[in-house]
Amino acid sequence: MRIVIALGGNALLRRGEPMTAEHQRANVRVAAQALARVAKEHELVISHGNGPQVGLLALQGAAYKDAEAYPLDVLGAETQGMIGYLVEQELGNLLPFERPIATLLTMVEVDPDDPAFTDPTKFVGPIYDEAAAKALAAEKGWVVKPDGAHWRRVVPSPRPKRIFELRPMRWVLEHGAVVICAGGGGIPTMYARGEDRRLVGVEAVIDKDLASSLLARDLEADLYVMATDVDAVYRDWGTPEQTRLEHVTPEELGAMQFPAGSMGPKVDAAREFAAATGKRAAIGSLEQIDGLVAGTAGTNVAPAGSGAN
């Protein structure tokens, strides 16, 4: 099978852990054990989140006063290099030397007319008090919003439209390489209005599960796995009616409600992949990767009668 696995943030950094390179490497090493088992049996494409890593780069950039902080597209590119390196190196230590691994920088096109641009929702970077936040908003053209007791910058989270590096990904996959790509949902880019098809970076964040769903569809993956820190998707989570979802169709899932912030994008990403391809998407924990690949663990989403569920 050709399998796309989107690694959740906790595969790189557990909640509350200091964000040292050492901690991240230790977590990646654990994740690599699971990934190596899959890579030994299947074609494997790995994508990953980058939220805390972009956050740290933004904090470091803000702390150093002598140079202007880089924009979000550039910070995203930096995290693709950093996280891609840790995953490539630790996975490489577990696979036979002969197995090639390719970490490909990935740019993703978004639509300048995406409604997300009129309603930015993703918090990024340091916290400020209200006055400082509003001063920065005026100075840099940021949108700032209250986040609990503090204020923070918010950026749009537009939908991914197109992945630019699909052909190199396919070529190296066909040669047997494990591919690491689309980190952080890809670097957000768009064609600038008015100019002649000029691609530019965008100060935005693309949801990595939605981007990986598009990636899995475009690469004609047989299975799309979102590896996160919960064992499955639950209906009516936190209520007495709470139900673990094991096998559902995209239509059943589409009729349910999930919180926008947490499971929402994962559920949408699974539903879109399964509906578009007739193949299975799975959501669960990385520790259960064998069960997720087999379809015996986590939440499995596939069309009725597809034989994939």
Added chain:
Amino acid sequence: MRIVIALGGNALLRRGEPMTAEHQRANVRVAAQALARVAKEHELVISHGNGPQVGLLALQGAAYKDAEAYPLDVLGAETQGMIGYLVEQELGNLLPFERPIATLLTMVEVDPDDPAFTDPTKFVGPIYDEAAAKALAAEKGWVVKPDGAHWRRVVPSPRPKRIFELRPMRWVLEHGAVVICAGGGGIPTMYARGEDRRLVGVEAVIDKDLASSLLARDLEADLYVMATDVDAVYRDWGTPEQTRLEHVTPEELGAMQFPAGSMGPKVDAAREFAAATGKRAAIGSLEQIDGLVAGTAGTNVAPAGSGAN
């Protein structure tokens, strides 16, 4: 022809310019004009330096006190993502959409017994006063040395031994992609002693011209170009006997002396490529890229009778 071009630091940032993303992008845009002309006629592999970018990340990491700064291998990986992104995007804006571009993360193996590890010579990161530098050296196990009036950390610059991602580079090149790789000379790695072939990152810096020379040899390039901010290599630079070198053999070059810090590695990189392959290496300015490709500008190094000079 298959051409490897190593971009010097000034292709990304001119001396004295503030290191904003905007300045770097503007410089990359100029460099991309030259690179696009080559890409339209030839197979093209682009590598690049990362000294100032790693320096800025180190400064930002040191300024933000709440998290430990990342080690040099991780910072190098970040700059491969960042610079690769700028080059891929700006070059993509000048090439037909159909022309694929692939930016590949690159790890390079160095030898733990390389003499560079007993004599670190490369200054990296912030400047300190002597007391602060020595305190950091004791705390972090750094080697620090005086750099003019200040003190700085120094790290080893071992020779590149092996580039790990050669196969994916070859595959995408064969499909017609422009390849961006080996940024900053590649991420320095080595097999840890005593353990079972475990690859680990190294706190070191690999010279990008020497790494690109190895890359050009391994990819069987027909031409290796080092694009820098001088028009050619000069013999007896700064003396009344100063002579511009236009066509030389590796043997002639080997008999001359060059300052270790500036032209030394470029001259060695050109000499090694030409001697090992019988092909031509060229050193000159990016503005003269057409002449460098044609062999009519810059300093051209090729064996006598090879027909390449």
